Amino acid sequence: MKWSWLIVALGLALPAASIYTLDAREIAVVTSFGAPVKTVTEPGLQLRAPWPIHTVQRFERRAHLLNIEPTELLTRDKKNLVVEAFVLWRVADPLRFLEAVGDAETAEARLSDLVTSRIAAGLGQQDFDALISADRGYAPLLPPQVLAEVAPISSERLGIEIQDIRLGHLGLPLQNEQSIYERMRAERKRIANAYRSEGEEQAITIRARADREAAELTSAAERQAANILAKAEGQAAGIYAGAYAADPQFYRYLRTLDGYRAILGEGDTLVLDSRDGLFEELR
């Protein structure tokens, strides 16, 4: 009676111990007394030998984000840069991952060293101006060979797939910032001066043009006025000529009297040719 209960219990427990589920977000390795048996990548119901014969080791299947701390490094032309990078990685081969690393923390420490050294090497082969340039276009800041070098090493040695390595920040060390500020200030000064002298140039041009236009207007008017006066004087001369023609002698006489009226004053003495008829006329 007692034995039959034990058999029933075992009959239920054995299948229960042989069935397990694998989550879609996980990847696993089945080991037997520490030795790997198989890799499980299909999520869902899975079979195994009951413990302690088989053990299931589970790992995260989703991508991990690893931030690489800001690092100061040198470009080929010996300019300092401060870079921050991030790595997206995931466990691709859980068996190799288990053997080589074991857990995510260790993996990230290894990756961090690997990626940092490769970034330093990659940027060390580039000139600062090639890296930071307005005509560089859309290329990623990180030289593509960094990913090309890190990916196979990670995959073969660590069982890790590197999905992406990117520079999250590209800055300058503090001591270099100061010299950049000096340069920025000088450049702003130059631009501001250029704007102001451009303004002055424009203003001078506008004023000079206005002065010239004004002078043209007045000189044209002067010319016109002179023409008008000349014409009037011509007309007047014509009128006088008509009168003269009518009686030249009398005309001259009247003009002479007008002339005396205009030039003589109190106490003047007028000396005339006594043979001239005018003398007699005046006396």
Add this chain to the structure above:
Amino acid sequence: MSGLLQRLSVGLALLVGVAALADGVMFVDSGEAVVVYRFGAIARTATSGLQLRAPWPLESDERIAIGEARRVETGERRLVTGDTNLVDLDLVVQYAVSDPVAYVLGATDPEAVVIQTVKASAAEVLSTMEVDFLMTTGRSELQSRLRERAQASLDARKIGVTLADVDVRELSPPPPVVDAFNDVSSARGDRETLALSADAYASTVIPDARGEAAQMVEVARGDASRIVSGAQGDVARFSALKAAHDASPGSVKAQLRAELWADLGEDIDVIGAAPGTEVYLPTE
């Protein structure tokens, strides 16, 4: 005794059945998606409404808000522009889950991936743009390039998110050089002001000259008509005198002479002298 045990076990079975059924009923809010796992594998996804699934441990579910925009900030960062200037940039990013399955399977921390991707894209895009353009009209171009580039990167990572908006909350020169940048914009203003004041000068000088010119012409016209009418007057007087003189020459001349002396006064000597004679002028 056995009756009680039987009733208890039936009751327990009923309770378990009801609990299992209740576990399998899902009320999914609008704006939510539900991912159903069967023995850990993704079996299906469902959207809003009343949904059913097999009870645990056969199936389980995970709810994901897909409608709402999730908001993250990069914080202010000092970045290098393409012409090696430094600028401070602060971004606000709004994103939404566009593919629930990719979202749950893609990354352990999708939000961190979004932030880092946007930061990296910002560093990349800024390193291709010049500070003058950024500080004047380039802000919206920065924004659209940034969004485009970050979205392309996120798409490649397959984490099931779409960027709704990348907003440049701050884009400014670093504090140590702010005054220099401000001076440039005030210089730009000065340029306008100088040109405007010159325009103002021109718009008074030219009309003034035009007025002066018109005045000169009018004055000349006045003088001209005075000259002509003066001549006409003189000639009219001459004609009148001539008529009188023709009639009686002696009396007209006498009258004219008298008028002349009356105008000049008597204190004028008129001396007649033949050419070649000496004339002694009165001394004072």
